[in-house]
Amino acid sequence: MRTELGRVSGPNGEVALWRRTADDGALVTELVVDGVFAMDDVDTSTERALATEALARVAGAELSVLVGGLGLGWTTAAVLRSPGVAEVVVVELEDALLGWAAEGLLPGLPSTSDPRLDLQAGDVAAAFLPGRYDVVLLDVDNGPDFLVHGSNAGLYGAPGLARALGALRPGGVLAIWSADPSPTLLARLADLPGVADAEQLVLPVEREGRVFEYAVLLARRSTA
Numbered sequence: 001m002r003t004e005l006g007r008v009s010g011p012n013g014e015v016a017l018w019r020r021t022a023d024d025g026a027l028v029t030e031l032v033v034d035g036v037f038a039m040d041d042v043d044t045s046t047e048r049a050l051a052t053e054a055l056a057r058v059a060g061a062e063l064s065v066l067v068g069g070l071g072l073g074w075t076t077a078a079v080l081r082s083p084g085v086a087e088v089v090v091v092e093l094e095d096a097l098l099g100w101a102a103e104g105l106l107p108g109l110p111s112t113s114d115p116r117l118d119l120q121a122g123d124v125a126a127a128f129l130p131g132r133y134d135v136v137l138l139d140v141d142n143g144p145d146f147l148v149h150g151s152n153a154g155l156y157g158a159p160g161l162a163r164a165l166g167a168l169r170p171g172g173v174l175a176i177w178s179a180d181p182s183p184t185l186l187a188r189l190a191d192l193p194g195v196a197d198a199e200q201l202v203l204p205v206e207r208e209g210r211v212f213e214y215a216v217l218l219a220r221r222s223t224a
Contacts, residue, residue, distance in 0.1 A: 005029075005105050008096035015096040017105060029072055029107045033094065041107050044074040046177065046203045046214040047139065051078035053201060053216055054135050054175035055085070062086040066133045066167065068124030068155075069140040070097045073109025075177075079137070080114055088117050089133075091124040093140070125155060128167040136164050139177040144185050156185060161219075162192055168221040171196075181215040189219040196222040 002020040009015075013034025022028050022042070030040040039047075055063070061084040067076050070092040079088050092098055097106070098119050104110050112119060120127070124140060144156035154160045156176075164174050176185065181202050190198040198219040205212050 006096065006100055008094075008099075010095060012093060015094045017096075017100055027107075031072060031097075039071055041072050041074065042207055043205050044072075044108065046205060046216065047071065047074040047108075048078040049201070049203060050137055050139055050175055050177045050216050051075050051082065054137060054173045054218060055079070055082045057173045057218065057220060058134050058171065060084065060134070063134040064132065065089070065135045065137065066091070066124070066127055068127075068136070068138040069093075070101060070106070070119070071108075071139060073101060073106040075108075075137060075139055076117070077108045079135075080116065086116060088114075089120065089127065090118065091120045091122055091127045093121075093123060095121050125160065125163065128163040130166050131169050132167050134169055134172045136167055136172070136174045137177075138164065138175070144176075144178065144182055156188075158188055158192065161189060162194075165192055165194060165219060165221055170221055170223040172221045174219045174221070176217045178215040178217060179212075181213060182217065186217055189217060192219065194222050196220045 002018055005017040005019055007016040016032045018030040020028050028040050028042055031038045063085050064087040065079050067090040070090050076090050098121055100106055101109055101112050186200045201216045203214045
């Protein structure tokens, strides 16, 4: 059984939120953007790892985190559960998702009442203010090679990545979620001026009898 929770047409196309019952009886929420499957919550381990792996590489308290892409809320929720986080700014291109979050329809983020949480509508690139954050998390696409919106392509080029890195304080970490490992993106991150180190975590997930390899790419800004 599949139930439509919401559907909105906007300047970036149609956004739809669905809920279905899996074969084992579990409820699964799906997000479809402009006819493209964006995500579901059959397995949310990699979305949560985007947050936890990045934050594990940052020292200190009173951390400020920028999340690009709200999705179903799992990454944001993982940030809010992490120790030392004082501020979470989430920038989401689709207004509909912000409305559904306020209505409690996103399974990963059933409440938006946490005072540390600041949900904003817009393009995350506009939030890349120099030296503003300790961690920047980008999950706006299914990776650099499978864009939900073609306009996001600039985020993955060297100039866009440099701006994201520049939004970090010294020692801060940029993390990007990808539906596939991306050696090209890893090399691009490693070559950015001001990067102390870059790495790619390959995260296997079993779904429907198949093993998929997702990835989280991380780059740390130099402290110098």
